[in-house]
Amino acid sequence: MARDxxxxxxxxxxxxxxxxxxxxxxxxxxxxxxxxxxxxNFINPAASLLKEKxxxxxxxxxxxxxxxxxxxxxxxxxxxxxxxxxxxKVLKDVVNSPYAPEYDISGIADPFLHIRLLxxxxxxxxxxxxxxxxxxxxxxxxxxxxxxxxxxxxxxxYECVETIMxxxxxxxLRVLAINILGRFLSNRDNNIRYVALNMLMKAITVDTQAVxxxxxxxLECVKDSDASIRKRALELVYLLVxxxxxxxxxxxxxxxxxxxxxxxxxxxxxxxxxxxxxxxPEKIWYIDQMLKVLSEAxxxxxxxxxxxxxxxxxxxxxxxxxxxRSLYRAVQTSGEQVTESDAVDxxxxxxxxxxxxxxxxxxxxKDIIVQDKGNLVLELQQRSIEFNSVIEKHQNIRSALVEKMxxxxxxxxxxxRAGSLPAAVSTSQGAALNLSNGVAKAAAAPLVDxxxxxxxxxxxxxxxxxxxxxxxxxVDLSPASSQAGQAQKSGTDVLLxxxxxxxxSAQDSSFTPNALSKSSQDDKTSIGALERLFSPxxxxxxxxxxxxxxxxxxxxxxxxxxxxxxxxxxxxYPSVVxxxxxxxxxxxxxxxxxxxxxxxxxxxxxMNKSSVIYTDFIFQAAVPKFLQLHLDPASSNSLPxxxxxxxxxxxxxxxxxxxxxxxVMRIRINYKVNSKDTLEEGQIGNFPRDL
Amino acid sequence: xxxxxxxxxxxxxETMDRHFGNVCELDIxxxxxxxxxxxxxxxxxxxxxxxxxxxxxxxxxxxxxxx
Numbered sequence: 001m002a003r004d005x006x007x008x009x010x011x012x013x014x015x016x017x018x019x020x021x022x023x024x025x026x027x028x029x030x031x032x033x034x035x036x037x038x039x040x041n042f043i044n045p046a047a048s049l050l051k052e053k054x055x056x057x058x059x060x061x062x063x064x065x066x067x068x069x070x071x072x073x074x075x076x077x078x079x080x081x082x083x084x085x086x087x088x089k090v091l092k093d094v095v096n097s098p099y100a101p102e103y104d105i106s107g108i109a110d111p112f113l114h115i116r117l118l119x120x121x122x123x124x125x126x127x128x129x130x131x132x133x134x135x136x137x138x139x140x141x142x143x144x145x146x147x148x149x150x151x152x153x154x155x156x157x158y159e160c161v162e163t164i165m166x167x168x169x170x171x172x173l174r175v176l177a178i179n180i181l182g183r184f185l186s187n188r189d190n191n192i193r194y195v196a197l198n199m200l201m202k203a204i205t206v207d208t209q210a211v212x213x214x215x216x217x218x219l220e221c222v223k224d225s226d227a228s229i230r231k232r233a234l235e236l237v238y239l240l241v242x243x244x245x246x247x248x249x250x251x252x253x254x255x256x257x258x259x260x261x262x263x264x265x266x267x268x269x270x271x272x273x274x275x276x277x278x279x280x281p282e283k284i285w286y287i288d289q290m291l292k293v294l295s296e297a298x299x300x301x302x303x304x305x306x307x308x309x310x311x312x313x314x315x316x317x318x319x320x321x322x323x324x325r326s327l328y329r330a331v332q333t334s335g336e337q338v339t340e341s342d343a344v345d346x347x348x349x350x351x352x353x354x355x356x357x358x359x360x361x362x363x364x365x366k367d368i369i370v371q372d373k374g375n376l377v378l379e380l381q382q383r384s385i386e387f388n389s390v391i392e393k394h395q396n397i398r399s400a401l402v403e404k405m406x407x408x409x410x411x412x413x414x415x416x417r418a419g420s421l422p423a424a425v426s427t428s429q430g431a432a433l434n435l436s437n438g439v440a441k442a443a444a445a446p447l448v449d450x451x452x453x454x455x456x457x458x459x460x461x462x463x464x465x466x467x468x469x470x471x472x473x474x475v476d477l478s479p480a481s482s483q484a485g486q487a488q489k490s491g492t493d494v495l496l497x498x499x500x501x502x503x504x505s506a507q508d509s510s511f512t513p514n515a516l517s518k519s520s521q522d523d524k525t526s527i528g529a530l531e532r533l534f535s536p537x538x539x540x541x542x543x544x545x546x547x548x549x550x551x552x553x554x555x556x557x558x559x560x561x562x563x564x565x566x567x568x569x570x571x572x573y574p575s576v577v578x579x580x581x582x583x584x585x586x587x588x589x590x591x592x593x594x595x596x597x598x599x600x601x602x603x604x605x606x607m608n609k610s611s612v613i614y615t616d617f618i619f620q621a622a623v624p625k626f627l628q629l630h631l632d633p634a635s636s637n638s639l640p641x642x643x644x645x646x647x648x649x650x651x652x653x654x655x656x657x658x659x660x661x662x663x664v665m666r667i668r669i670n671y672k673v674n675s676k677d678t679l680e681e682g683q684i685g686n687f688p689r690d691l
Numbered sequence: 692x693x694x695x696x697x698x699x700x701x702x703x704x705e706t707m708d709r710h711f712g713n714v715c716e717l718d719i720x721x722x723x724x725x726x727x728x729x730x731x732x733x734x735x736x737x738x739x740x741x742x743x744x745x746x747x748x749x750x751x752x753x754x755x756x757x758x
Contacts, residue, residue: 022740022741026738029738030736055743056740056741056743059740059741059742060738060740063738103742103743105698105702110742111695112695113742115695116739151694152698154694155698158694159695162692191693192694
């Protein structure tokens with residue numbers, strides 16, 4: 001239909017009656033939008049419309065031209081060449097026209113026409129230097145002469161600024177434009193400020209310098225009472241930040257953070273954190289700022305930010321002392337409200353820095369721990385009991401446990417950002433020590449010791465209870481690398497493997513709650529309970545970290561008390577096929593230690609029945625209440641195919657109901673076939689009766 | 692141009708004021724179709740076509756006279 005009517009409409013564009021012409025022009029716009037091919041026909045009549053006297057027709061004529069230019073490049077060229085001067089002249093007339101009651105709006109004759117003309121000039125001038133040159137004068141005139149105390153004037157100025165920004169580079173005009181925007185910013189009217197901020201955001205890409213000049217005003221806007229202005233201003237500030245002004249800017253933002261209201265805080269914290277992260281000139285400053293942010297708005301800071309912070313801290317070893325001191329101050333000042341994460345920071349960093357005397361610290365730590373034994377929080381108790389036992393019993397082993405926490409490699413760390421395990425482990429341990437901080441005053445003193453660092457160098461290789469925490473942390477954070485195959489001291493070797501086995505995987509919940517509930521008793525039995533915990537059947541991550549801690553205890557217990565594993569066998573028992581599936585066979589060989597009828601040593605052998613090699617082979621086992629189980633590290637974690645090799649793993653089971661009940665065990669095996677995870681589970685009930 | 696729209700709303704109200712004399716919601720309610728006519732005169736196809744109050748009100752006054 002458009003095609004049919006087009007010639008008619010064209011004719012009408014030149015009709016006598018201005019109203020008709022007006023409507024015809026509008027109609028043409030519609031047609032051109034629908035059928036861009038017809039645009040050429042309309043170019044000429046449209047050009048003539050531009051010479052109209054009647055404002056209405058002029059308006060629509062301009063509109064038609066703008067749309068024609070948008071639709072067809074040819075039209076654009078034509079108008080550029082022919083009509084730019086004409087347009088400029090029209091604009092000049094309108095600007096300079098005397099008071100006309102007809103079109104007057106608050107002192108300006110027909111602002112709408114102004115705006116339309118400016119818009120068309122913008123379209124014509126974009127990308128074309130010549131056209132832009134023509135317009136410069138008139139733009140300058142409009143920009144300077146228009147009164148801005150009325151909204152109409154402001155509207156025109158706004159359009160003018162937008163036009164200046166879009167046409168070819170002209171620094172003088174640009175400066176003028178940005179000054180106008182600056183004026184807008186200090187205007188009390190919210191609308192105008194909003195509009196100005198929007199415009200400035202676009203302008204930043206073009207000319208950053210000029211915008212920097214208005215930085216203080218923009219900063220003011222961040223604190224404005226109007227929410228949308230605040231948001232815009234914050235985004236603008238974020239865009240404006242660069243190395244030179246990052247310090248004062250962040251200082252201001254952090255000050256504001258203290259007084260801002262809830263919804264805004266989230267945004268603000270996120271922005272501050274990203275600024276600080278990207279542009280911090282020195283690490284020390286970075287850590288400073290982050291601590292301030294954390295103390296103000298810890299809740300809003302996302303996890304990734306925490307991790308990044310921790311990574312940075314660990315990598316900047318020379319700053320550790322400083323960090324720890326400030327962290328401690330922060331912990332102190334925020335008192336009860338210290339979040340787990342804060343404590344995690346404290347602990348992690350503190351761990352690396354113990355240069356104080358081992359024994360004094362051990363004593364003090366003992367104090368905390370003794371106090372915490374009575375604590376009702378289960379987690380805390382477990383922790384304190386573990387620590388206690390380690391300190392008391394395992395003096396001789398401790399040195400074997402020493403291992404400096406590997407400085408977190410930033411790259412791998414950021415790769416593991418999504419990993420919840422490190423955070424979880426740290427969190428649960430942090431919670432323990434944090435609560436201990438809050439629980440007893442005396443706790444403050446030891447922590448002070450820990451934090452009291454005169455020299456911030458590498459930690460002395462002396463061991464302490466905290467060392468193994470560090471080990472746990474260090475090890476847990478890289479279980480992938482720690483899986484079998486590390487040629488280290490046997491203690492740590494076992495530790496690593498145990499912990500990697502202890503990674504969270506939901507297992508029979510029936511085994512664990514029993515174990516957990518038992519641990520709220522005194523030393524000896526709780527150690528036993530902890531040992532029971534050690535089947536890696538932790539259904540939750542929280543539980544898995546005690547499981548992470550206790551295997552060590554178990555192991556140490558085993559080392560300290562009993563003879564090491566490769567010992568004489570007792571009476572011989574037949575070996576059984578514990579578990580067999582289409583792709584795997586597990587055989588158990590039994591032996592007993594002579595002096596210990598309750599404890600059975602099992603050597604498990606795994607064989608691959610398929611023709612594909614298995615990788616990341618992990619064996620886990622769970623036992624009921626009356627049994628205790630230890631797992632030693634496996635000989636390797638890749639099982640060659642078709643029985644070409646096998647993996648062996650030693651287990652130790654202690655039967656408290658020896659003679660009355662036989663052994664039962666539930667097993668779970670994880671492995672990867674061609675990088676696809678496979679899981680096998682089973683129950684073993686065919687243990688020889690008198691084990 | 693947001694500020695221009697603001698101006699336009701002003702213009703609309705002023706035109707209606709000129710026509711109805713001290714316009715209020717009651718006027719609009721009772722003479723809704725007239726209000727619509729006025730708006731139609733001013734805006735078409737999404738563009739502002741007429742900004743002169745006399746031009747806008749002329750057809751409406753004609754209509755009133757005819758009825």
